[in-house]
Amino acid sequence: MSGMELGFMVPHPWIMVAGEIEEGHHQKTTSAYRQVKDVIADFAPDVMVVASPHWPLLSILRVGGAPRYTGTLDEFLPHIHAALPPEHRRDLPPVPYDFSGDAELAERISEAGKEAGLDVQFEATPESLDHGSIVPIMYLDPDGRVPVILLSNEEGSPERSRRWGEIVGREITRSGRRAVFIASGTLSHRFVFDSPDALWPEGEVWDRKFMKILTDGDLSEIFRLPDGEIAEGELEAGGLHGLYMLFGAMRGDLSASVLSYDGIVGVGSPVVRFDQKVPAV
Numbered sequence: 001m002s003g004m005e006l007g008f009m010v011p012h013p014w015i016m017v018a019g020e021i022e023e024g025h026h027q028k029t030t031s032a033y034r035q036v037k038d039v040i041a042d043f044a045p046d047v048m049v050v051a052s053p054h055w056p057l058l059s060i061l062r063v064g065g066a067p068r069y070t071g072t073l074d075e076f077l078p079h080i081h082a083a084l085p086p087e088h089r090r091d092l093p094p095v096p097y098d099f100s101g102d103a104e105l106a107e108r109i110s111e112a113g114k115e116a117g118l119d120v121q122f123e124a125t126p127e128s129l130d131h132g133s134i135v136p137i138m139y140l141d142p143d144g145r146v147p148v149i150l151l152s153n154e155e156g157s158p159e160r161s162r163r164w165g166e167i168v169g170r171e172i173t174r175s176g177r178r179a180v181f182i183a184s185g186t187l188s189h190r191f192v193f194d195s196p197d198a199l200w201p202e203g204e205v206w207d208r209k210f211m212k213i214l215t216d217g218d219l220s221e222i223f224r225l226p227d228g229e230i231a232e233g234e235l236e237a238g239g240l241h242g243l244y245m246l247f248g249a250m251r252g253d254l255s256a257s258v259l260s261y262d263g264i265v266g267v268g269s270p271v272v273r274f275d276q277k278v279p280a281v
Contacts, residue, residue, distance in 0.1 A: 003173035005276055006043055007181040007246045007254075008036055009239075011262075011269035012052070012135040032260035032271035033139045039273070040140055046177035047102050048146045049168060049249070051242040052132030052184045055152035061113060061120045061164055064129075064150030065106030070098045073134050097134050099144035102177075106149045109171045116167055118160075132184045140182065153185075153241040158223045161241040165248025172249075183246040185239020187211075187268035207261065207268035214256035214272060219247060246274060253277040 011029060040048070055062055072094040103124065113120035133150050141148075151168070154161065165181075172179045187210055188203025213221050222243065247254065259271040 004049075004169040004179050004181055004249045004251075006039075006045075007183065007250050007274040009183045009185060009243055009246070009270060009272040009274075010036065010136050010140075011186045011264065011267070011271070012054070012132045012184045013264045013267065013269065026262050026264055028260040029262040029264065029269055029271060035259060036271065036273070037140050040146075040180055043180060044178070045146055045180045047105060047149060047172065047179045048137075048141065048182060049149045049151060049172070049179055050133050050136055050182045050184060051151040051153055051245050052130055053153040053239050053242060054130035054132035054184075059154070060152075061118055061154050062152040063106050063110040063113075063120060063122050064101065064133075064148075065103045065110065065122055065124050066101045067103045068098075068100050069129060069148070069150075070096075071129060072096050073129075073131060095134075095138075097129065097138060099137055099141065100147045102147040102149055105172065105175050105177065108175065109149065109168050112167050112171050113164060116163070118164060118167070136182050136184050151245070153239070153245065156241075158241070158244045161244035162223070162248035165245035166251065167248075168245065169249035169251060181246045181249050181274075183239070183242030185242045187239070187270060189267055203268055204263070207270065211258050211261065211270055211272070215258060217255065219254055219256065222247075250274060250276060 010033065013026075107122055107124075110120050110122035129150070137144075137148060154164075169181075187207040190203055210222075213219075222240075253276065254274050255277050257273045257275075259273055261268070261270045263269070
């Protein structure tokens with residue numbers, strides 16, 4: 001069967017690929033990532049769609065359509081530093097990446113978005129890739145066997161992101177390809193640098209409320225969360241838009257299962273699996 005049948009929400013802490021995880025830390029996240037990797041390998045997708053909230057520019061929808069991506073994660077370091085206090089900025093090792101893209105399908109998706117009236121930009125040669133894209137790819141397909149389509153998350157309305165996801169899913173179905181959607185993102189987002197496993201209490205409360213909404217089954221409730229509640233929980237809004245896109249791309253009636261939940265330097269970091277209860281038509 002072609003189309004978007006499987007999806008995941010995964011975190012993207014760059015320390016996980018930079019060799020900075022101390023023994024015994026974040027075992028739930030790394031274990032869940034290995035589980036997701038195995039599931040994807042068994043699923044054998046033709047393409048993997050990765051939506052990241054950390055592209056340098058989020059005012060428009062961007063589609064990465066290079067036939068191949070090579071580089072090192074430290075090329076994105078200036079953008080990481082821009083989000084950190086000066087005392088916590090440090091160099092990254094030159095973690096290399098090398099994986100293939102699906103340029104033809106990426107361009108088709110981009111054109112479909114433009115035809116639908118969305119502000120979409122196709123990038124045949126994107127700038128240095130961000131950790132929101134690279135971390136999931138390095139964990140889930142370290143050998144670079146599955147072609148990847150990269151998407152940015154726009155911090156617009158949830159409905160606009162869901163509509164964009166529908167377009168992505170429709171074009172993949174039309175292509176005859178089988179795909180998995182990776183919503184790269186986290187929940188509560190207040191950095192705590194003095195402890196690798198830290199979570200601020202209010203953030204954890206919000207995270208668990210959010211995950212309960214997912215597992216209770218009425219995913220439409222996510223779209224009804226007031227902006228004030230999202231701000232109060234200090235949720236990573238761009239990360240939520242990856243979920244809105246996933247819901248649109250997979251369509252149908254979805255079920256969610258939380259595979260793990262960790263605090264990583266203050267950031268609520270769940271790994272969540274999404275399946276179709278009834279295949280979309």
